[in-house]
Amino acid sequence: MKFLSDKALERLRTGADEPDLLGTRYRLLERVARGGMGVVYAAEDQKLERRVALKVLDVPGTDGDLANRLIREARVLARLEHPGIVPVHDVGTLADGRVFYTMKFVEGQRLDKFIATVESLHDRLRLFSRVCDAAAFAHARGVLHRDLKPANIMVGPFGEVLVMDWGLAKILHGEVAESAAPADHEVTIYEKPKKPNDGNSDTTSSVITGHGTVMGTPGYMSPEQARGEIEALDARSDIFSLGALLRFILTQRTPSGLNPHLDRSLEAICAKACAEQPGSRYSTVQEFGLDISRYLDGQAVGALRESILDKFGRFYRRYRFFILLILAYLVMRVLLVLFLKR
Amino acid sequence: MNKILLGLLLGALLGAIDGGTAWFTPAVRAQIAGIVVGSSLKGLIAGVAAGIFARKVNSVPLGILFGLAVGCVLAFLVAYMQHGYYFEIILPGSIVGMIVGFATQRFGAPSTTAAAAR
Numbered sequence: 347m348k349f350l351s352d353k354a355l356e357r358l359r360t361g362a363d364e365p366d367l368l369g370t371r372y373r374l375l376e377r378v379a380r381g382g383m384g385v386v387y388a389a390e391d392q393k394l395e396r397r398v399a400l401k402v403l404d405v406p407g408t409d410g411d412l413a414n415r416l417i418r419e420a421r422v423l424a425r426l427e428h429p430g431i432v433p434v435h436d437v438g439t440l441a442d443g444r445v446f447y448t449m450k451f452v453e454g455q456r457l458d459k460f461i462a463t464v465e466s467l468h469d470r471l472r473l474f475s476r477v478c479d480a481a482a483f484a485h486a487r488g489v490l491h492r493d494l495k496p497a498n499i500m501v502g503p504f505g506e507v508l509v510m511d512w513g514l515a516k517i518l519h520g521e522v523a524e525s526a527a528p529a530d531h532e533v534t535i536y537e538k539p540k541k542p543n544d545g546n547s548d549t550t551s552s553v554i555t556g557h558g559t560v561m562g563t564p565g566y567m568s569p570e571q572a573r574g575e576i577e578a579l580d581a582r583s584d585i586f587s588l589g590a591l592l593r594f595i596l597t598q599r600t601p602s603g604l605n606p607h608l609d610r611s612l613e614a615i616c617a618k619a620c621a622e623q624p625g626s627r628y629s630t631v632q633e634f635g636l637d638i639s640r641y642l643d644g645q646a647v648g649a650l651r652e653s654i655l656d657k658f659g660r661f662y663r664r665y666r667f668f669i670l671l672i673l674a675y676l677v678m679r680v681l682l683v684l685f686l687k688r
Numbered sequence: 689m690n691k692i693l694l695g696l697l698l699g700a701l702l703g704a705i706d707g708g709t710a711w712f713t714p715a716v717r718a719q720i721a722g723i724v725v726g727s728s729l730k731g732l733i734a735g736v737a738a739g740i741f742a743r744k745v746n747s748v749p750l751g752i753l754f755g756l757a758v759g760c761v762l763a764f765l766v767a768y769m770q771h772g773y774y775f776e777i778i779l780p781g782s783i784v785g786m787i788v789g790f791a792t793q794r795f796g797a798p799s800t801t802a803a804a805a806r
Contacts, residue, residue, distance in 0.1 A: 667791075668791070671700065672705070678783065679780060682779065683713075
């Protein structure tokens with residue numbers, strides 16, 4: 347009796363899992379990643395002759411919870427037309443009954459990989475600001491992401507930042523909610539959030555409930571989200587995730603092995619965004635982003651009550667060049683006076 | 689802060705410091721106030737000129753040269769009117785011009801029209 351080799355078995359399993367794209371305009375190219383609900387493939391849109399990302403459910407059927415979630419994710423994305431949010435192109439059902447949608451194929455690196463290549467603190471903060479812009483836009487449209495983390499952010503080859511994986515998005519209010527699937531009610535998560543950089547936390551995998559529904563990532567989800575208080579979630583829950591993301595961005599080591607210097611203002615911003623109580627956090631992402639902009643401009647941040655020394659230090663950092671220039675000029679002038687006196 | 693305002697402020701400040709050092713020369717200590725005002729004015733004019741130049745020409749070496757030239761000419765005029773102290777007035781005045789020439793090239797926001805044209 348002859349057995350199949352492990353390799354051959356694996357090939358058969360992969361082949362069986364591959365979506366059947368017959369009858370669609372897409373041609374399968376390769377598997378890219380696995381998400382909470384399904385698999386993302388690279389595919390070719392044969393009509394438009396372009397590469398797209400095709401997200402397809404693991405299980406067939408269009409009326410199940412997962413199918414509803416995937417369709418809802420596509421609808422949410424379709425409403426969020428923003429340079430920082432990956433655009434959706436198409437949604438449908440495959441011949442094998444699995445729901446899929448296609449979106450822009452983003453070539454680039456995930457933020458958790460990319461960030462180590464960014465040496466400058468200011469560049470890291472600018473990158474983060476672009477994530478804030480996308481999140482602020484979504485909030486303005488009544489959509490919470492609920493799974494903001496480095497693995498869900500892509501940085502393109504031209505530095506463009508795209509927020510991905512809106513599978514956990516919650517629609518907050520207004521006319522958007524009418525056409526969307528019902529909000530999640532079934533999920534309760536008791537895992538206590540960990541700090542993103544405590545060495546033990548998994549920064550890439552999301553928590554999956556017994557129903558197989560992704561609800562957040564420890565270390566990045568807010569305490570109220572971790573407690574399963576779904577109805578209580580608002581923009582401040584995403585602000586917590588953004589705060590954890592900011593801390594991750596700021597504390598990742600550079601290729602030279604050094605941690606970027608994290609001063610008191612940035613510490614205060616992270617602490618305010620990640621406050622245990624939602625009421626102690628920034629109330630909007632714009633407010634959060636404004637504090638980052640203030641920091642980048644060398645201004646006082648709202649999260650920190652400055653002492654005189656802090657103010658002096660900030661003034662010095664902001665005008666260091668001119669202060670040193672004037673001091674150098676003064677020294678030169680004094681030397682000249684002493685020289686002429688001799 | 690735009691380049692002209694930057695040149696104006698830095699030129700005036702360095703000019704005032706420049707004039708203030710006249711206090712170390714006992715012979716002119718009595719006229720210190722006039723010297724400080726005059727020197728500030730000189731620095732201010734050099735700074736504004738360097739700022740305008742920086743808006744038109746985007747080159748650090750040319751900016752430094754332009755600042756040096758303006759500072760030197762203005763300082764020479766002042767020294768000529770003083771009938772003396774050529775070295776004491778022209779050397780620091782020229783250095784002030786160089787510094788504001790450099791600073792206006794490296795720092796300060798370009799004019800909106802220049803930025804749009806780029």
